[in-house]
Amino acid sequence: MSAHGPRWLRASGAAPAQGCFLRASHPRRNPSSIRRAVDHADQSGRLSHPRYDGFLSYFRDRYLTSGQTFKTFFDAVLMSHPESQTVVRRTLAGEAHDLNNIVYALLLIAHRIRNNLFHGNKAVHTLPQQSEFFTVVNSLLTTSLEDIRICESATPNPEGWNPS
Secondary structure, eight states, X not given: OBTTBOHHHHHHTOOOOHHHHHHHTOTTOOHHHHHHHHHHXXXXXXXXXXXXXXXXXXXXXXXXXXXXXXXXXXXXXXXXXXXXXXXXXXXXXXXXXXHHHHHHHHHHHHHHHHHHHHHSOOOGGGGGGGHHHHHHHHHHHHHHHHHHTGGGSSSOOTTOOOOO
């Protein structure tokens, strides 16, 4: 592992999109607007398993092979929305195989991480040790933005993204 992310991520050529990160993490993004965006990308045929397999493996390794329970994980990322917990639990446990729900779950995790980073309690002295983690999350957001094509419009919709 290097400061530029894990080997699989460097090999993928994905790079964090600086200008799109804030729009993907718009304060009014919520599970419903994320679901609509993923559904739109899926219905448009823009999602591809190989683009998300590494992210799924990364989060499974980070949260499941470290011995955490789902309750510990949900408490750590402050995920309290029951429907979000269900889709994330099924995805990380390998019970969800459809790409739509996999991408949705990954973006729910990224959404919680982003909110915790900017709004939650954090030990600032540990942030440099998490640079790989943030690189992976940013690359996930970049990949999803390319698929969802949310960066096409010049101005984000303040009411949430509308695919039509």
